[in-house]
Amino acid sequence: MTDPLTLQQLEAIEHDHVLPTYARLPVAIRAGAGSWLETVDGRRVLDLLCGLGVTSLGHCHPAVTKAIRDQADVLVHTGNLLHLEGPVRLAQRLATSSLGGGVFFANSGAEANEAAIKLARRHKRGGEILTVHRGFHGRTYGALSATPQEAKQEPFAPLVPGFRAVPATAEAVAGAIHDGTAAVLLETIQGESGVLPLDPELLRAARAACDEHGALLILDEVQTGVGRTGALWSHQAGDVVPDAMTVAKALANGLPIGALVTGPHLYDAFQPGDHGSTFAGGPVAAAAAHAVLDVVTGEGFLDRVHAAGARFRAGLEAIDGVASVRGRGLMLAAELEPDVVERHGSSAALATSLIVDQGVWLNAPSPTALRLLPPLTISDAEIDEGVARIAAGIAG
Numbered sequence: 001m002t003d004p005l006t007l008q009q010l011e012a013i014e015h016d017h018v019l020p021t022y023a024r025l026p027v028a029i030r031a032g033a034g035s036w037l038e039t040v041d042g043r044r045v046l047d048l049l050c051g052l053g054v055t056s057l058g059h060c061h062p063a064v065t066k067a068i069r070d071q072a073d074v075l076v077h078t079g080n081l082l083h084l085e086g087p088v089r090l091a092q093r094l095a096t097s098s099l100g101g102g103v104f105f106a107n108s109g110a111e112a113n114e115a116a117i118k119l120a121r122r123h124k125r126g127g128e129i130l131t132v133h134r135g136f137h138g139r140t141y142g143a144l145s146a147t148p149q150e151a152k153q154e155p156f157a158p159l160v161p162g163f164r165a166v167p168a169t170a171e172a173v174a175g176a177i178h179d180g181t182a183a184v185l186l187e188t189i190q191g192e193s194g195v196l197p198l199d200p201e202l203l204r205a206a207r208a209a210c211d212e213h214g215a216l217l218i219l220d221e222v223q224t225g226v227g228r229t230g231a232l233w234s235h236q237a238g239d240v241v242p243d244a245m246t247v248a249k250a251l252a253n254g255l256p257i258g259a260l261v262t263g264p265h266l267y268d269a270f271q272p273g274d275h276g277s278t279f280a281g282g283p284v285a286a287a288a289a290h291a292v293l294d295v296v297t298g299e300g301f302l303d304r305v306h307a308a309g310a311r312f313r314a315g316l317e318a319i320d321g322v323a324s325v326r327g328r329g330l331m332l333a334a335e336l337e338p339d340v341v342e343r344h345g346s347s348a349a350l351a352t353s354l355i356v357d358q359g360v361w362l363n364a365p366s367p368t369a370l371r372l373l374p375p376l377t378i379s380d381a382e383i384d385e386g387v388a389r390i391a392a393g394i395a396g
């Protein structure tokens with residue numbers, strides 16, 4: 001085997017040929033196993049971000065790798081015009097574990113939300129889509145129009161019409177829902193904006209107002225789903241049942257997949273020809289997702305997520321320079337003391353020094369916070385190691 005390209009060689013090629021949409025960190029990876037990544041120069045990095053909440057069972061989980069390999073030997077693609085057992089059974093599993101209706105498969109979170117937005121408009125024959133400030137639903141035009149963040153939207157105007165955003169309070173949301181509202185699209189915990197849990201009262205108020213005005217409540221579980229918060233689907237820890245939810249990120253532990261899952265009353269909202277996707281619902285991604293669900297729904301797995309989350313939270317809270325910790329399960333953010341932010345310049349600069357100097361990967365969803373989406377399979381020893389490395393980086 002030839003030597004892998006060095007970081008500098010990679011940066012040079014990328015500079016010429018990769019469109020600069022990502023501010024990449026100065027680290028090049030060649031492999032991963034469990035909670036660890038390996039850099040091209042042979043360093044080990046403790047991965048507390050999982051590619052933004054995707055490789056939730058760790059890198060190259062043996063059961064997922066085996067499922068992908070076995071399926072790749074048999075069949076990789078047919079498209080959606082023929083019957084396939086794996087994806088159909090996956091739909092059955094997603095629906096019966098949550099809302100009990102039907103599933104539309106997509107390839108990403110944004111695409112799952114596009115499907116949800118189309119479903120809502122089809123159901124109401126038009127109508128407004130309501131979101132809340134700091135929500136994030138993806139980068140395609142419909143999903144971006146549902147992402148009320150100036151920096152993300154403004155350069156790409158005009159957006160899709162018929163979207164409206166209000167402050168994330170129960171009063172604002174309830175007051176904004178009317179007979180012309182097609183749907184309210186919400187995250188239970190706003191991930192990209194910094195792990196900001198929505199007030200349960202907001203969810204209840206949205207549910208009640210949606211029922212009153214014939215609007216759909218759609219929960220975006222793209223980041224919170226598949227066990228991340230300690231429940232299989234995060235809304236199951238509360239008392240609000242949505243009409244539909246979207247999932248993606250961790251569902252196939254790294255293969256592209258997304259899904260819109262509806263309640264039974266929406267089973268007929270789409271008709272043949274209304275929506276589609278060439279790659280979506282393929283058998284390899286479905287096989288990976290089955291393997292993921294086997295693990296996450298296994299005996300005691302979600303209890304372990306709670307225990308690991310509690311240990312991580314306690315460890316972070318004890319770090320000198322951490323003001324507070326928020327989140328649920330293994331979806332956490334640490335708010336930094338102002339002097340720590342000032343000393344490092346920003347939480348993003350601190351996150352860069354954490355991966356470069358301390359070999360621990362997490363990110364900065366706001367200028368003052370660090371976000372952790374560690375593997376759900378992380379061990380106690382790895383949690384303690386992560387806390388120690390973060391503490392060393394903050395102190396440094």
Ligand SMILES: *Cc1c(COP(=O)(O)O)cnc(C)c1O
Binds near residue numbers: 138221
């Ligand atoms: C990541 C994310 C998306 C977008 O998913 P992509 O797969 O990047 O399109 C949508 N909603 C939420 C809540 C997310 O965290």
